[in-house]
Amino acid sequence: xxxxxxxxxxxxxxxxxxxxxxxxxxxxxxxxxxxxxxxxxxxxxxxxxxxxxxxxxxxxxxxxxxxxxxxxxxxxxxxxxxxxxxxxxxxxxxxxxxxxxxxxxxxxxxxxxxxxxxxxxx
Numbered sequence: 001x002x003x004x005x006x007x008x009x010x011x012x013x014x015x016x017x018x019x020x021x022x023x024x025x026x027x028x029x030x031x032x033x034x035x036x037x038x039x040x041x042x043x044x045x046x047x048x049x050x051x052x053x054x055x056x057x058x059x060x061x062x063x064x065x066x067x068x069x070x071x072x073x074x075x076x077x078x079x080x081x082x083x084x085x086x087x088x089x090x091x092x093x094x095x096x097x098x099x100x101x102x103x104x105x106x107x108x109x110x111x112x113x114x115x116x117x118x119x120x121x122x
Contacts, residue, residue, distance in 0.1 A: 002026040002111040004096050009116030012086055020081040022096030030074040033099035035109055036081045038092035050104035088122040
C-alpha cells in the first residue's frame with residue numbers, strides 16, 4: 001500500500017512563497033508520475049501540476065503557470081511544489097497523488113495524500 005505524506009502548507013501573505021513537499025512510501029517511487037491537486041471550500045478538486053517519472057515532462061494548469069514549479073527527487077522519494085507570487089485564489093487544501101504509471105497522461109492517479117492547507121491572505 002502506498003502512503004503519501006504532504007507538508008509545507010501554512011498561512012502566507014499575497015505575493016509570498018511556499019514550498020510543499022510530499023514524501024512517498026510503499027513502492028518504487030521513480031516508476032510513477034506524481035501530481036498536485038487542490039480543493040478550495042465549496043469547489044471541486046482541480047488539477048494543479050504533474051511530473052513524469054523522470055521529471056522530464058511537467059504540466060500545469062494555466063492559472064499557476066510561471067508561478068508554480070513541480071519537481072521531484074527520486075533519491076528521496078519526494079515530490080515538491082514551489083509556489084511563488086501566491087494569490088488569494090490559491091487558497092485551498094493541496095493534495096499530492098501518485099499515478100499508476102510513469103506518465104501523468106494515460107494513467108490514473110490512484111493514491112492520494114491527506115492534504116495540506118494553504119491559506120493566502122490578501
